[in-house]
Amino acid sequence: MFLQITCVVLILSEMAAAAVAAPLAKPNCPDRCGDVEIPYPFGTTKDCYLNEVFWLNCSDSSSSPTKPLLGYIEITKISIDGQLDILSLISFRCFKNSSGVLEYDNEPYLRVLDFTISNTRNKFVAVGCDTYAFLNAFQNNEPFSIGCTSTCQSLRNVIDGSCSGIGCCQVDIPKGLKNFTLDARSYNDHVKVGSFNPCSYAFVAKQDWFNFSSDYLQESQQGNKTYPMVLDWAIGDTTCEIAKNQSGYVCGRNSQCYDPENGDGYLCKCINEGYEGNPYLEDGCQDINECEADPNPCNTTTSTCKNTDGNFTCICLDGYEGDGKIASGIGCRPKANKSSVNIIVPLAISIGLVGLFVGGSSIYCGLKRRKLIKLKEKFFQQNGGLLLQQKLSNYRASMETAKIFSAEELQNATNNYDESRVLGQGSFGTVYRGVLPDNKIVAIKKSKICDRTQIEQFINEVIVLTQINHRNVVRMLGCCLETEVPLLVYEFITNGTLSSHIHDKNLSSSLSWEKRLKIASETAGALAYLHSSTSVPIIHRDVKPANILLDDNYSAKIADFGTSILVPLDQTELSTLVKGTFGYLDPEYFYSNQLTEKSDVYSFGVVVAELLTSEKALSFDRPEKDRSLAMYFNSAIKEDCLHQILDDQIVNDGNINAIHEVANIAKWCLSVRGEDRPTMKEVAMELEGLRIMGKHPLVKTNLYIEETDYLLGAPTHSFNIDVYNDSSSAITTVGLETMSNQVVKPLDDGR
Structure with a gap:
């Protein structure tokens, strides 16, 4: 019955839409350019568009099909709900x-000042094995960049349909981006991969339109100079x-x-489904006369249809009652005799239905509660909860710090993960x-994905991180394993990130040299x-x-171990997929995939x-x-x-x-070689x-060794460290002195 009603509703909607041919453009204005409909506020001729922003050039050439152009950009579809399909270079x-x-x-530049790149309908894609x-x-109105890297040594590891960094990479588009340029480059000019991949490509692709294949690497795409993407427009x-x-x-x-x-501006829509x-x-949203639809939405044998402003009603004939609508399944039925039997039977049925509803609701809530408990238990086991409990029993000293939180505790602590708590x-x-209930403020990290194959490694990382006890490392207090993603x-650090203090002009002035x-x-x-x-060495990998983070005393706290790796004690380097942030990434690690602690040193x-x-x-404000x-x-x-490049605020x-x-x-x-x-x-x-x-005014870098010995009255023990200068093959020998049991290195600008 429900399926029949649904089908009727769909038929009525389609027939009603066919019955009313609502105008798209202003009167006496063309509403098409080639195969593309041109709705107002867009237009192709004078007085047919809202303003110059929405003017489209409808080219008419015998050598090419007619098509609308926004500047030099070809439009393929315009939607009145604020989207513009185009062909981007x-x-x-x-x-x-x-x-x-x-x-x-080719490095295209899309200059559309008033329209925004759709962040929900597009993605940024780069293709290539040296890209x-x-x-x-x-x-x-501020410069902004996103990017990604794509590498591969051969086609053996390239997977069709996968755009994860091997032959192809992609990133989401942030909100509010306008006027973009695309820049595709290579690290080694494709010398090592030129036999099967001669080109690097970058483009903005419409969601679900691009499906990566190894063919993109082997074939030249020079002829394919455009790709479908979507812009957002508003008034x-x-x-x-x-x-x-x-x-x-x-x-x-x-x-x-x-x-x-x-983006900015506003959009318009008809007030309800009764208008189209x-x-x-001005009169664009017109009332749909549902009574003229075929089939009629009312049962014409027992009722008549009456159109209303934005809706319709069905009026039952004499001797009938109900709403008369086919879609409701009630229609019009003969009026019943008002006898006592006809009153008692419906009353008894109603009471029975209420009883069934109350009982059914109780059973449903109980089953739902039991299902939720089982789901939590399932997630707890999948996320390694039993393994974590077993390991915590072996680290009794860490029991107080490594707490396993329940899902309800963290849900209440964040007010159900309210956006204001981000x-x-x-x-x-x-x-x-x-x-937390004891009014302790904490930071709760909710990851986007969880790799089930790495659960044991994740549990080991939790154990190690909870045992880290260093005043300059953000301390992990515990975890919750009852959710799909752990x-x-x-601990909560109060003063924000070092990045904001360096690059925010209002904050950087308070960041003195000391x-x-x-x-x-x-x-x-x-x-x-x-x-x-630490008991197991840790490489942070994203310094x-x-x-x-900084606390109120400007003490540093290293955070975010999401990409960190535990290094087995018998290994000095690890072969791993390159992860990190452009600008801080160790070049040796990037090219060799061999991660060592020296990668953190470079960062x-x-x-x-x-x-x-x-x-x-x-x-990108500096020269290339x-x-x-x-x-x-x-x-x-x-x-x-x-x-010349030092911050003037710190120099004296x-x-x-x-x-x-x-x-x-x-x-x-920053030496190139690790x-x-x-x-x-x-x-x-x-x-x-x-x-x-x-801190000690008596200790100055321009004092002679003899003067230092005399002032501090401490014996001098010297030894040498040979340091390779990365600008030449020469070796610089640096002398170190021990003064009052503290090693102090004299200045050596020649290193």
């Missing part, structure tokens, strides 16, 4: 055979509430405005601010602890200012360079050769012009020598020595 860079000689390239690509756009740049009270408001009769999810048409025209979002999950609970040196020293000490002092070197310069690790801060920083030191006559020392440490960390870099323990000792010299 592809960025490509192709090389001749395996010679590394560029054969042809990195960027989408550079504007968000809220003006003010919200719906403001536009209602302004002149030029375009929503017509029987329509209402609403705010789009992506173009809501941007502290931050990343590619691996969302972090919420939570308040939740991790950390605070920056302290942050660098504490971060180095924490990384050294992770590399060499950057965004993952360094730390970039962090120190940011602390000294307040520049971003990757910036200086986009990478690591290269920009090393070049400045090599050319003896470091002072009293600390310039210490700044040069820290810069040399950063340069050491074997030329120091260990984090060496870096931590160097920075801590500089901090101590800064």
